[in-house]
Amino acid sequence: MSAAARELGEGRERLLEVRGLTIGWGSKVLQTDLTFSVDRGEVFAILGRSGAGKSTLLRFLVGLEEPTAGHVEIAGHGPVDLTAGLPPFGVMFQAGALFGSMTVGENVGLALDEWTDLPPVATAAIARTKLALVGLEGAFDKLPSELSGGMIKRAAIARALALDPELVFLDEPSAGLDPITAREIDGLIRALNEGLGLTCVVVTHELESVFAVADRCIVLGDHGGGIVAEGDPRELRESTDPRVREFFNRRPRS
Amino acid sequence: MTTVAAPHAGAGSSDRAEPATFTIERSPGAVRLSGTFRTTEAARAWQELHAAVASAGSGELVLDLSDVKRMDGGVIALVVAARAELATQGVTARIVSTPEHLRPLFELYRGMERPAERVRRPSLGGLETVGDAALRWASELRDAVHFFSAVAAAFVRVVRRPRSAHLKELPWLVERAGFDALPIVVLISLLVGFVMGYQSARQLERFGANVYVADLVGISITRELAPLMTAIIVVGRSGAGFAAEIGTMKVSDEIDALRVMGLQPIARLVIPRLVALALVLPVLALVSDVVGIAGGLFVAVVSLDVTAHAYLLETRRALVGWDVWQGLIKSAPFGVTIALIACQQGFAASGGAESVGRRTTTTVVSCLFTLVLLDAAFTFTLRMLGK
Ligand SMILES: Nc1ncnc2c1ncn2[C@@H]1O[C@H](COP(=O)(O)OP(=O)(O)OP(=O)(O)O)[C@@H](O)[C@H]1O
Numbered sequence: 001m002s003a004a005a006r007e008l009g010e011g012r013e014r015l016l017e018v019r020g021l022t023i024g025w026g027s028k029v030l031q032t033d034l035t036f037s038v039d040r041g042e043v044f045a046i047l048g049r050s051g052a053g054k055s056t057l058l059r060f061l062v063g064l065e066e067p068t069a070g071h072v073e074i075a076g077h078g079p080v081d082l083t084a085g086l087p088p089f090g091v092m093f094q095a096g097a098l099f100g101s102m103t104v105g106e107n108v109g110l111a112l113d114e115w116t117d118l119p120p121v122a123t124a125a126i127a128r129t130k131l132a133l134v135g136l137e138g139a140f141d142k143l144p145s146e147l148s149g150g151m152i153k154r155a156a157i158a159r160a161l162a163l164d165p166e167l168v169f170l171d172e173p174s175a176g177l178d179p180i181t182a183r184e185i186d187g188l189i190r191a192l193n194e195g196l197g198l199t200c201v202v203v204t205h206e207l208e209s210v211f212a213v214a215d216r217c218i219v220l221g222d223h224g225g226g227i228v229a230e231g232d233p234r235e236l237r238e239s240t241d242p243r244v245r246e247f248f249n250r251r252p253r254s
Numbered sequence: 255m256t257t258v259a260a261p262h263a264g265a266g267s268s269d270r271a272e273p274a275t276f277t278i279e280r281s282p283g284a285v286r287l288s289g290t291f292r293t294t295e296a297a298r299a300w301q302e303l304h305a306a307v308a309s310a311g312s313g314e315l316v317l318d319l320s321d322v323k324r325m326d327g328g329v330i331a332l333v334v335a336a337r338a339e340l341a342t343q344g345v346t347a348r349i350v351s352t353p354e355h356l357r358p359l360f361e362l363y364r365g366m367e368r369p370a371e372r373v374r375r376p377s378l379g380g381l382e383t384v385g386d387a388a389l390r391w392a393s394e395l396r397d398a399v400h401f402f403s404a405v406a407a408a409f410v411r412v413v414r415r416p417r418s419a420h421l422k423e424l425p426w427l428v429e430r431a432g433f434d435a436l437p438i439v440v441l442i443s444l445l446v447g448f449v450m451g452y453q454s455a456r457q458l459e460r461f462g463a464n465v466y467v468a469d470l471v472g473i474s475i476t477r478e479l480a481p482l483m484t485a486i487i488v489v490g491r492s493g494a495g496f497a498a499e500i501g502t503m504k505v506s507d508e509i510d511a512l513r514v515m516g517l518q519p520i521a522r523l524v525i526p527r528l529v530a531l532a533l534v535l536p537v538l539a540l541v542s543d544v545v546g547i548a549g550g551l552f553v554a555v556v557s558l559d560v561t562a563h564a565y566l567l568e569t570r571r572a573l574v575g576w577d578v579w580q581g582l583i584k585s586a587p588f589g590v591t592i593a594l595i596a597c598q599q600g601f602a603a604s605g606g607a608e609s610v611g612r613r614t615t616t617t618v619v620s621c622l623f624t625l626v627l628l629d630a631a632f633t634f635t636l637r638m639l640g641k
């Protein structure tokens with residue numbers, strides 16, 4: 001948690017509020033009755049095994065899917081409406097979702113072009129800086145098809161940060177990266193969180209990242225088990241609940 | 255007792271340490287497996303096991319593995335599957351004397367032991383199949399209507415605030431859909447004019463009505479063939495292209511990435527394509543008119559002894575401006591139709607590459623069908639209006 005947020009103490013501000021949310025695809029329900037909230041200035045991790053519905057949950061949080069039950073609210077903005085102007089958050093999709101017809105620089109600069117009156121030179125300068133943040137200065141003029149899998153992830157993080165949102169959603173930012181780059185991404189998340197008070201909602205499998213960056217986390221159970229644990233990951237590690245232990249001790253229940 | 259010995263493995267695996275030789279001996283109440291079982295040579299083992307399973311009476315069957323030197327995972331899976339199949343027949347198969355080194359693998363494959371409950375989709379009766387298809391069709395239709403109303407709304411917004419239109423892409427789209435299509439439009443129109451002229455020439459010659467080939471070619475090209483042919487070419491080039499392009503963006507989350515930036519994919523992707531085809535098609539149709547008539551002229555001059563001058567004069571006499579206009583006017587809605595269907599199908603893609611392919615095919619088929627319907631409607635309406 002950033003120093004600023006810590007000083008707020010009791011007066012912490014809810015930034016993201018999820019109540020009684022049901023997620024799924026069409027008639028297939030993945031999880032029901034999800035309730036949790038994220039405070040401003042927090043790094044919040046969503047954990048769970050593959051297929052538990054983490055990416056799907058993210059789609060509901062950012063307003064790409066209309067909930068059939070429950071609410072998602074972003075404080076001060078109400079329920080998310082993607083047709084009502086610039087959303088107050090940035091999103092990084094699990095597979096990057098870079099625009100294949102644009103260069104990496106244009107990908108990062110697109111939102112800046114659309115939502116600010118900056119001249120192209122200025123948006124390019126900002127895009128270049130954001131790319132440098134994730135160690136991709138050299139990729140500015142490349143097409144996404146010319147990047148490696150890890151580079152695509154990093155470019156997608158840069159794109160999510162383009163307009164300096166107060167909240168970012170990152171779907172497995174460090175999965176599939178080499179350990180050094182993965183730690184650099186963790187460092188970046190911490191630095192942005194502490195320096196700018198950026199609130200991060202991170203889906204991740206990397207326990208090392210969770211312990212390094214997350215203030216709080218939820219663990220989604222398999223087979224619609226709902227939220228099986230919520231809290232500080234360092235404390236959850238000591239939990240006696242087998243469903244939580246199996247996750248934090250990296251071994252299947254026997 | 256039967257013994258089956260697999261032939262020695264061919265040259266391909268001769269460098270392997272153990273040759274794949276195995277025997278499966280069947281005796282009442284027991285099957286004895288020995289030797290080396292490899293997945294690549296498992297077909298024999300499967301057949302033999304299957305025969306053993308089929309002929310197993312009831313009660314108990316012993317699968318004796320004591321002489322197995324080596325068994326690949328795939329073959330273990332077959333043995334476990336055979337045991338599961340026996341269990342469904344009420345036969346208890348016991349696997350005995352599993353060599354020490356294979357035990358962990360058998361443990362690992364234990365999951366298959368439960369007879370696989372095949373999740374059969376309930377097979378539908380005739381009526382249900384029809385009902386199911388109708389439901390699916392209805393939901394497709396609902397999605398399409400939803401999409402078209404979203405396009406209409408986006409269009410209204412653009413008309414109100416033209417600055418909100420994303421026409422940056424327009425020149426590029428016009429170039430791709432129009433300019434790049436010129437060679438094929440010219441070639442096909444020329445050939446069609448040529449063929450029409452030639453076919454009609456043979457009839458007209460008999461009546462000495464050679465020069466009327468100009469009327470025939472001129473009127474059919476301008477009124478019907480040019481707009482329809484260019485539309486069909488554009489369906490194949492741009493319609494399929496738009497559907498594949500947008501479908502790929504959809505399945506790789508790019509459309510969603512636009513939405514979470516607060517950008518409107520329909521306004522950005524559909525409106526420019528719609529405008530591009532509405533502009534491009536009439537121009538292509540006009541080119542096709544000219545080239546088609548030129549094709550007819552060529553035939554008339556070469557094989558009908560009609561002079562170029564006479565042919566052109568006759569064309570001018572036969573064609574009224576309305577013939578040409580009517581063809582060009584209907585080209586614009588043809589273009590809009592193609593763009594709408596292609597984009598709708600692109601947006602409806604979901605899942606993966608397979609879906610993009612299917613949507614592209616659907617685009618071409620629905621476009622052709624709709625174009626012919628539209629054309630018939632046009633002709634009919636104009637007829638009623640007495641034109
Ligand atoms: N487009 C889709 N249409 C239908 N079902 C889907 C779709 N995408 C995902 N699913 C289903 O939703 C379930 C959860 O998928 P999701 O991608 O949310 O999992 P996840 O927790 O993010 O897993 P991972 O850690 O592997 O990314 C899966 O069972 C999957 O089959």
Ligand SMILES: [Mg+2]
Pocket residue numbers: 054055056094171
């Ligand atoms: Mg996921």
